[in-house]
Amino acid sequence: MSSVFEYAPAPESRAIADIAPSYGLFIDGEFVEAADGKVFKTVSPSTEEVLSEIAQAGSEDVDRAVKAARRAFEKWSALPGAERAKYLFRIARIIQERSRELAVLETLDNGKPIKETRDADLPLVAAHFFYYAGWADKLDHAGYGANPRPLGVAGQVIPWNFPLLMLAWKIAPALATGNTVVLKPAETTPLSALFFADICRQAGLPKGVVNILPGYGDAGAALIAHPDVNKVAFTGSTAVGKEIARTVAGTKKKVTLELGGKGANIVFDDAPIDQAVEGIVNGIFFNQGQVCCAGSRLLVQESIQEELLESLKRRLSTLRLGDPLDKNTDIGAINSEEQLTRITSLVEQGEAEGAERWSPACELPESGYWFAPTLFTNVTQAHRIARDEIFGPVLSVLTFRTPDEAVAKANNTPYGLSAGIWTEKGSRILAVANKLRAGVVWSNTFNKFDPTSPFGGYKESGFGREGGRHGLEAYLDV
Amino acid sequence: MPSSALTAAHPLKDVASSDSALRRFLHGLPGVDAVGLEGRAASLGTRSIKTTAKAYAIDLAISMVDLTTLEGADTPGKVRALGAKAVKPDPTDRTTPATAAVCVYPDMVAVAKEAVAGSGVKVASVATAFPAGRAALDVKLADVRDAVAAGADEIDMVIDRGAFLSGRYLKVYDEITAVKEACGTSARLKVIFETGELSTYDNIRRASWLGMLAGADFIKTSTGKVAVNATPANTLLMLEAVRDFRAQTGIQVGVKPAGGIRTSKDAIKFLVLVNETAGEDWLDNHWFRFGASSLLNDLLMQRQKLATGRYSGPDYVTVD
Numbered sequence: 022m023s024s025v026f027e028y029a030p031a032p033e034s035r036a037i038a039d040i041a042p043s044y045g046l047f048i049d050g051e052f053v054e055a056a057d058g059k060v061f062k063t064v065s066p067s068t069e070e071v072l073s074e075i076a077q078a079g080s081e082d083v084d085r086a087v088k089a090a091r092r093a094f095e096k097w098s099a100l101p102g103a104e105r106a107k108y109l110f111r112i113a114r115i116i117q118e119r120s121r122e123l124a125v126l127e128t129l130d131n132g133k134p135i136k137e138t139r140d141a142d143l144p145l146v147a148a149h150f151f152y153y154a155g156w157a158d159k160l161d162h163a164g165y166g167a168n169p170r171p172l173g174v175a176g177q178v179i180p181w182n183f184p185l186l187m188l189a190w191k192i193a194p195a196l197a198t199g200n201t202v203v204l205k206p207a208e209t210t211p212l213s214a215l216f217f218a219d220i221c222r223q224a225g226l227p228k229g230v231v232n233i234l235p236g237y238g239d240a241g242a243a244l245i246a247h248p249d250v251n252k253v254a255f256t257g258s259t260a261v262g263k264e265i266a267r268t269v270a271g272t273k274k275k276v277t278l279e280l281g282g283k284g285a286n287i288v289f290d291d292a293p294i295d296q297a298v299e300g301i302v303n304g305i306f307f308n309q310g311q312v313c314c315a316g317s318r319l320l321v322q323e324s325i326q327e328e329l330l331e332s333l334k335r336r337l338s339t340l341r342l343g344d345p346l347d348k349n350t351d352i353g354a355i356n357s358e359e360q361l362t363r364i365t366s367l368v369e370q371g372e373a374e375g376a377e378r379w380s381p382a383c384e385l386p387e388s389g390y391w392f393a394p395t396l397f398t399n400v401t402q403a404h405r406i407a408r409d410e411i412f413g414p415v416l417s418v419l420t421f422r423t424p425d426e427a428v429a430k431a432n433n434t435p436y437g438l439s440a441g442i443w444t445e446k447g448s449r450i451l452a453v454a455n456k457l458r459a460g461v462v463w464s465n466t467f468n469k470f471d472p473t474s475p476f477g478g479y480k481e482s483g484f485g486r487e488g489g490r491h492g493l494e495a496y497l498d499v
Numbered sequence: 500m501p502s503s504a505l506t507a508a509h510p511l512k513d514v515a516s517s518d519s520a521l522r523r524f525l526h527g528l529p530g531v532d533a534v535g536l537e538g539r540a541a542s543l544g545t546r547s548i549k550t551t552a553k554a555y556a557i558d559l560a561i562s563m564v565d566l567t568t569l570e571g572a573d574t575p576g577k578v579r580a581l582g583a584k585a586v587k588p589d590p591t592d593r594t595t596p597a598t599a600a601v602c603v604y605p606d607m608v609a610v611a612k613e614a615v616a617g618s619g620v621k622v623a624s625v626a627t628a629f630p631a632g633r634a635a636l637d638v639k640l641a642d643v644r645d646a647v648a649a650g651a652d653e654i655d656m657v658i659d660r661g662a663f664l665s666g667r668y669l670k671v672y673d674e675i676t677a678v679k680e681a682c683g684t685s686a687r688l689k690v691i692f693e694t695g696e697l698s699t700y701d702n703i704r705r706a707s708w709l710g711m712l713a714g715a716d717f718i719k720t721s722t723g724k725v726a727v728n729a730t731p732a733n734t735l736l737m738l739e740a741v742r743d744f745r746a747q748t749g750i751q752v753g754v755k756p757a758g759g760i761r762t763s764k765d766a767i768k769f770l771v772l773v774n775e776t777a778g779e780d781w782l783d784n785h786w787f788r789f790g791a792s793s794l795l796n797d798l799l800m801q802r803q804k805l806a807t808g809r810y811s812g813p814d815y816v817t818v819d
Contacts, residue, residue, distance in 0.1 A: 025774075025779040025782050026552070026555065026556070026559075026770065026774045026779065026782055027551075027552060027555075028546065028547075028548060028552045029548070029549050029550040029551045029552040029553070030549075031547035031548075031549050136545065140542075140545065291529075291530065292529070292530075293529055293530040293531055293532040293535065294529040295529070295531070295535075295536070295539075295739050296531070296532040296534075296535030296536060296539070299535055299538070299539050300535065339775050348545070348546075348547035349546055349547055445530035445532075465532045465534070465535060466534065466535065
């Protein structure tokens with residue numbers, strides 16, 4: 022960090038996000054208390070400040086919400102697509118209007134920098150609603166035959182890394198296709214989903230079409246197991262995904278799972294080095310590396326290893342870690358104490374296994390959950406840090422000599438969500454991309470998202486696709 | 500034989516031994532991905548520079564301005580006025596730093612020199628058949644020697660874009676080394692690429708290295724006379740080039756974006772690029788300049804606003 026040109030703090034005002042001291046569950050268009058009266062607290066990961074007290078859904082609440090969604094389904098699915106589109110467009114516009122408020126809220130609740138919520142999350146959230154609003158009256162032309170039917174009630178469980186974006190990925194296609202929704206946000210990041218509930222009311226969405234049940238894993242499990250849920254959509258850890266697969270096995274429920282990853286970012290010796298460095302940084306330090314498609318394994322061609330690592334280290338030294346509400350912050354807080362503990366333990370194992378650990382000189386704030394951007398060199402495929410998903414700002418660097426070796430190493434993982442290729446040679450991009458077993462392969466970029474582009478995994482990274490025309494299939498009876 | 504900045508022992512000294520060696524070297528530089536480069540420049544443009552940081556940046560930017568007049572209609576009176584403004588940009592506030600230099604055509608160097616005498620403000624001159632550069636080398640060298648003889652501290656030369664685009668890199672290299680020699684020890688050499696005419700970022704990176712290998716003290720985006728001049732992306736690219744060049748050779752080269760930078764907000768974005776790309780060693784007017792004429796007044800108005808809390812308007816700064 023520079024001492025000559027110090028950037029004065031530029032904090033975004035938090036006053037714009039008016040957080041109530043407590044929130045209920047959103048069932049059938051109303052905020053209600055949990056049946057057993059249980060509550061939990063949500064804290065700001067950057068300060069450990071309690072933001073609000075939230076009603077905690079239990080199995081009885083799940084049943085109430087599914088019933089409400091079932092009642093609403095009759096009318097909602099019978100609406101002409103163009104009518105449903107109007108609601109979705111309205112929601113999209115309200116999200117745009119309230120985007121600054123939602124960005125601040127998300128940053129407070131999740132710990133990620135305002136730069137990311139403002140410039141990445143919120144524009145994508147609105148874009149997803151706009152995109153699927155456009156599909157609502159064109160389902161006949163989606164490639165699934167004339168008049169494809171919705172499935173019914175969708176039970177959706179989303180993670181804490183992109184709370185509002187994952188909500189949009191789940192709710193927008195579900196509503197566009199005529200399904201109704203019961204969604205459980207993660208226990209550490211329930212606020213933006215509750216604000217979204219308010220947006221549904223503001224948009225005049227019929228009661229029961231969207232229900233939001235903040236709570237823990239037990240509520241998610243109850244939702245997924247509920248006999249009247251027709252479709253299960255889950256984004257989160259592979260362990261929970263396997264649990265869900267076991268639960269729904271043998272039922273008629275349709276399932277999509279979007280799980281963990283250990284993405285390979287392959288840099289060939291003819292890559293545009295400066296842009297590759299940016300892509301590596303974006304691939305693993307975006308959202309503190311808490312991204313399922315993070316490029317957490319850097320595979321660099323041996324001949325440029327030294328040069329690339331030097332550039333990368335220099336670049337990491339310019340990352341600004343601190344108050345996530347500061348507009349100049351690049352690296353925010355880790356989402357929870359639990360997650361911080363997991364990252365810390367995996368990194369310690371990496372050191373114990375003999376990999377070389379490096380972090381830029383970086384002061385961590387005293388309160389809150391923080392982890393400095395970390396680089397591991399001398400990593401081999403046999404190391405745990407090269408195999409396990411760390412879900413934190415930790416990059417493992419491996420090397421390769423030939424394209425075949427790069428492909429073999431990239432594919433040598435139980436996961437298969439994302440990969441990146443960096444080269445100036447177009448034919449190599451196509452040749453390598455064809456051999457990579459990953460749902461998304463980016464070339465000369467990383468972590469780029471677009472609602473028109475399908476997203477999902479191979480192997481233990483899950484199945485089914487979200488986004489794009491393909492994302493409709495998961496919510497249609499086809 | 501023109502003297503190159505690289506000593507005989509340096510590993511890069513043979514790079515310009517032949518046209519093909521030079522081409523191999525320049526084409527072996529890492530490519531530039533346009534989308535990624537522009538994305539990075541845009542993301543650095545979102546840095547929020549407020550209060551003390553803004554005050555620091557505005558003063559720094561003022562001290563980096565090459566206050567420029569390059570019109571056919573320039574008169575000694577106009578150049579004298581420009582010199583006076585360079586020395587004391589804001590007569591109402593004597594704490595305002597002087598600009599780095601005044602930049603004029605060669606025939607105005609003597610006038611400019613007199614106008615800034617004793618102030619520390621440098622006189623830069625666009626020699627070498629500016630802005631097209633389409634003249635014989637002898638003519639260009641005569642232009643340079645004239646300006647240096649008249650007291651120019653800095654020479655802004657344009658490269659022969661025609662030669663560059665047709666791949667005759669050695670011709671461009673030789674011209675630069677010849678001009679560098681004509682500058683002698685008294686004048687620093689800024690090499691202008693006219694990036695808007697080079698068309699690709701790969702070309703801009705090659706031109707940057709070519710200029711530096713040939714001994715440029717500064718590399719400069721443009722003349723300000725074409726449609727596309729300095730942009731955040733091409734300046735970022737040149738900052739990467741000087742950073743990498745120093746890492747390889749130990750030689751530090753300055754950067755000067757020119758043309759099209761009109762507002763304080765823009766200038767601050769460029770300073771962020773410098774800070775986060777080349778680093779703080781370049782945050783000084785010996786290593787970074789703005790080639791601009793209208794930028795200064797906006798910087799002065801913003802400076803007055805920071806000092807008084809009110810925005811004064813164009814009548815509260817001098818027209819020239």
